[in-house]
Structure formats: C-alpha cells, structure tokens
Amino acid sequence: MxxxxxxxxxxxxxxxxxxxxxxxxxxxxxxxxxxxxxxxxxxxxxxxxxxxxxxxxxxxxxxxxxxxxxxxxxxxxxxxxxxxxxxxxxxxxxxxxxxMGYLAQEPTIFAHLSVADNIRMVLEHHCPRREREARLDALLAELRLTSLRDAIAGRCSGGERRRLEITRALVVDxxxxxxxxxxxxxxxxxxxxxxxxxxxxxxxxxxxxxxxxxxxxxxxxxxxxxxxxxxxxxxxxxxxxxxxxxxxxxxxxxxxxxxxxxxxxxxxxx
CATH class of the missing domain: 3.40.50.300 (P-loop containing nucleotide triphosphate hydrolases)
Structure with missing residues (x-):
C-alpha cells in the first residue's frame, strides 16, 4: 500500500x-x-x-x-x-x-450510492468545492479504491466496505x-x-x-x-x-x- x-x-x-x-x-x-x-x-x-x-x-x-x-x-x-x-x-x-473519528460496527455507508458519491457526501461538508474532486481522487488512490470508484457501495465486499468507511472517516482529518x-x-x-x-x-x-x-x-x-x-x-x-x-x-x-x-x-x- x-x-x-x-x-x-x-x-x-x-x-x-x-x-x-x-x-x-x-x-x-x-x-x-x-x-x-x-x-x-x-x-x-x-x-x-x-x-x-x-x-x-x-x-x-x-x-x-x-x-x-x-x-x-x-x-x-x-x-x-x-x-x-x-x-x-x-x-x-x-x-x-x-x-475523533468513529467507525461503527454497523455499516454506515449509503448502499445505493457509488463509492465515489459516498465520499463526496462527506467532502461537501468539510472541503471547499474547488478542492473536492482532487481530494476525492487522492483518497480513492490511497485507500486502493480507485478501481471501485463507480461501483455501487452495497455490492462491494465486506473488506471493501470497511475501506470505504475508513476513507470517509479520513475526510475530517x-x-x-x-x-x-x-x-x-x-x-x-x-x-x-x-x-x-x-x-x-x-x-x-x-x-x-x-x-x-x-x-x-x-x-x-x-x-x-x-x-x-x-x-x-x-x-x-x-x-x-x-x-x-x-x-x-x-x-x-x-x-x-x-x-x-x-x-x-x-x-x-x-
């Protein structure tokens, strides 16, 4: 990694x-x-x-x-x-x-949205508009989710969903x-x-x-x-x-x- x-x-x-x-x-x-x-x-x-x-x-x-x-x-x-x-x-x-970031035992992703849109929803509240897509790309790359960018989150494996949750948590530094x-x-x-x-x-x-x-x-x-x-x-x-x-x-x-x-x-x- x-x-x-x-x-x-x-x-x-x-x-x-x-x-x-x-x-x-x-x-x-x-x-x-x-x-x-x-x-x-x-x-x-x-x-x-x-x-x-x-x-x-x-x-x-x-x-x-x-x-x-x-x-x-x-x-x-x-x-x-x-x-x-x-x-x-x-x-x-x-x-x-x-x-303080919290990754709950229960899934916290939006299952019907794409992996990228799950992250975008958090970025909207914590990142200036002009920086969001660049930050999204960086987060996807670092957590090895780039290939799953457009995948529906609910169809990802358990491990992939965990990585997505961690990625969302990292948005708030x-x-x-x-x-x-x-x-x-x-x-x-x-x-x-x-x-x-x-x-x-x-x-x-x-x-x-x-x-x-x-x-x-x-x-x-x-x-x-x-x-x-x-x-x-x-x-x-x-x-x-x-x-x-x-x-x-x-x-x-x-x-x-x-x-x-x-x-x-x-x-x-x-």
Missing part, C-alpha cells in the same frame, strides 16, 4: 495538547444501568500515533466503555480528556470536530479513530488490509483505539492492549505481556491461546 499523501492530513483546528501528554486520557470512568454498575472506574490512555486494543469477554464492559469514549453514552462519573481538553460532556458531533468490531464479517485478506491501513495511519501520527472479538487479529496489529473483566481493567501491556499474563488467560484467552507461529500462551509464563 502506498504511503498517505499530504492531501489526506491537514492541520486541525483543535488546540494542540501538551508535549508528553497522552492524546486520549481516561480516568475513573463509571457507568450504571439502574442498580447495576457495568463499568467500574476505568483508566486508560492512548498516545499520538499509537494503536491500542480494548478486549474482554461478553459482558466485561468493553462495549459500554467504548460507547462512552466516542460520545454515544454519558458516563456517570469519571473524566475524558482529548488533546489536552476535557470532553467528558461533549456530544459526539463536537468530539468529531476536535478530531482525525487525530484518533475508534474502530468498533472492524473484523466482523470480513475475509482474511480484508483483515490484512485493515491491519495495513492501521499501520499507515500510525505512521501519519493518527492514533487508533480498536475493540473486536477477534483477539488474535487485534494482537497482531496493536502496540498495547487493555483487557477488561467485570467492568474493570484486568490487565494492560504489550501483546506479549498480555499473552503471558496468567490472569488474562484465566479470564479471557484460555491456556491454549497462541498467535500464528508463536508459542502457546501458557509457555510464556514461568
């Missing part, structure tokens, strides 16, 4: 964060539904140009945490800071203006992209494409926070991971550290978990 061209990353209007401060900093995040507390004081950080995973079994609280981070749910307690600004109470659309279940319904080649695109985003200084049920796929692409259990962070660290953690194996991975070509998880711990 080609490196991203300068046209894809433009100066953001949001204020820069202080050197050394994490791009995203979450402290003490809490969420209750009635009497049930499903997120219990979650702390996490994402640095600039870092790919971070959020894992956990069903019911662990990762989806609720993810939805609070992107602005789909309001936390009952805690603080979210982004690029040096507290955004805990900001709605989703204002977070987007500050550089995000600092951080949230990937919600990006590997759902895509084939192995498309998973490789998503991993490659994530690495190119990282090279441009764009951070990625990703949650998915496919632990193996996530571990092959992230710098660090957080693993949740019962609403709290059970462990955090590099993929190797997470695989070697006996508590993570007990609660989530299982003793036989291994990455392709790597040792069984249990073999990594003393």
């Amino acid at each position: 080609h490196a991203f061209s300068p046209e894809l990353t433009r100066p953001s209007s949001s204020p820069p964060h202080e050197p050394g401060e994490s791009l995203l900093c979450v402290q003490g995040l809490v969420k209750r539904f009635g009497r049930r507390q499903v997120v219990c004081g979650v702390d996490l950080e994402v640095g600039s140009g870092e790919i971070v995973g959020l894992l956990g079994a069903n019911g662990a609280g990762k989806s609720t945490t993810f939805r609070m981070l992107v602005g789909l749910l309001a936390p009952d307690a805690g603080m979210i800071r982004f690029a040096g600004e507290e955004i805990t109470s900001l709605p989703m659309f204002l977070r987007a203006r500050r550089g 995000p600092k951080l992209l949230f990937f919600d279940e990006p590997f759902a319904g895509v084939d192995p080649k498309s998973r490789d494409d998503i991993r490659a695109i994530s690495q190119e985003l990282k090279q441009r200084g764009i951070s990625v926070l990703i949650t998915d049920h496919n632990a193996e796929a996530i571990m092959q692409m992230v710098d660090r991971l957080y693993v949740m259990e019962s609403g709290s962070i059970l462990a955090s660290g590099t993929p190797a550290e997470i695989i070697a953690n006996p508590e993570v194996r007990r609660a989530y991975l299982g003793d036989s978990f291994m990455l392709p070509g790597g040792p069984v998880a249990g073999a990594l711990s003393p």
Whole structure:
C-alpha cells in the first residue's frame, strides 16, 4: 500500500495538547444501568500515533466503555480528556470536530450510492468545492479504491466496505479513530488490509483505539492492549505481556491461546 499523501492530513483546528501528554486520557470512568454498575472506574490512555486494543469477554464492559469514549453514552462519573481538553460532556458531533473519528460496527455507508458519491457526501461538508474532486481522487488512490470508484457501495465486499468507511472517516482529518468490531464479517485478506491501513495511519501520527472479538487479529496489529473483566481493567501491556499474563488467560484467552507461529500462551509464563 502506498504511503498517505499530504492531501489526506491537514492541520486541525483543535488546540494542540501538551508535549508528553497522552492524546486520549481516561480516568475513573463509571457507568450504571439502574442498580447495576457495568463499568467500574476505568483508566486508560492512548498516545499520538499509537494503536491500542480494548478486549474482554461478553459482558466485561468493553462495549459500554467504548460507547462512552466516542460520545454515544454519558458516563456517570469519571473524566475524558482529548488533546489536552476535557470532553467528558461533549456530544459526539463536537468530539468529531476536535478530531475523533468513529467507525461503527454497523455499516454506515449509503448502499445505493457509488463509492465515489459516498465520499463526496462527506467532502461537501468539510472541503471547499474547488478542492473536492482532487481530494476525492487522492483518497480513492490511497485507500486502493480507485478501481471501485463507480461501483455501487452495497455490492462491494465486506473488506471493501470497511475501506470505504475508513476513507470517509479520513475526510475530517482525525487525530484518533475508534474502530468498533472492524473484523466482523470480513475475509482474511480484508483483515490484512485493515491491519495495513492501521499501520499507515500510525505512521501519519493518527492514533487508533480498536475493540473486536477477534483477539488474535487485534494482537497482531496493536502496540498495547487493555483487557477488561467485570467492568474493570484486568490487565494492560504489550501483546506479549498480555499473552503471558496468567490472569488474562484465566479470564479471557484460555491456556491454549497462541498467535500464528508463536508459542502457546501458557509457555510464556514461568
């Protein structure tokens, strides 16, 4: 895949964060539904140009945490800071203006429109008219969608639709992209494409926070991971550290978990 061209990353209007401060900093995040507390004081950080995973079994609280981070749910307690600004109470659309992009698990493309028209609809709101077609061409080329320019989006493969969604998200020049279940319904080649695109985003200084049920796929692409259990962070660290953690194996991975070509998880711990 080609490196991203300068046209894809433009100066953001949001204020820069202080050197050394994490791009995203979450402290003490809490969420209750009635009497049930499903997120219990979650702390996490994402640095600039870092790919971070959020894992956990069903019911662990990762989806609720993810939805609070992107602005789909309001936390009952805690603080979210982004690029040096507290955004805990900001709605989703204002977070987007500050550089947070969200790729939902559910398809967000317009299935009846062409690939190009899907991107044009976003460009109309974020790009001067005279620049739109040039920017469209650049986006299509960088995400390897040029050959699908006139294809009807709803007829594209799962991986192609994911690439289209990522392309649409890049129109607003995000600092951080949230990937919600990006590997759902895509084939192995498309998973490789998503991993490659994530690495190119990282090279441009764009951070990625990703949650998915496919632990193996996530571990092959992230710098660090957080693993949740019962609403709290059970462990955090590099993929190797997470695989070697006996508590993570007990609660989530299982003793036989291994990455392709790597040792069984249990073999990594003393």
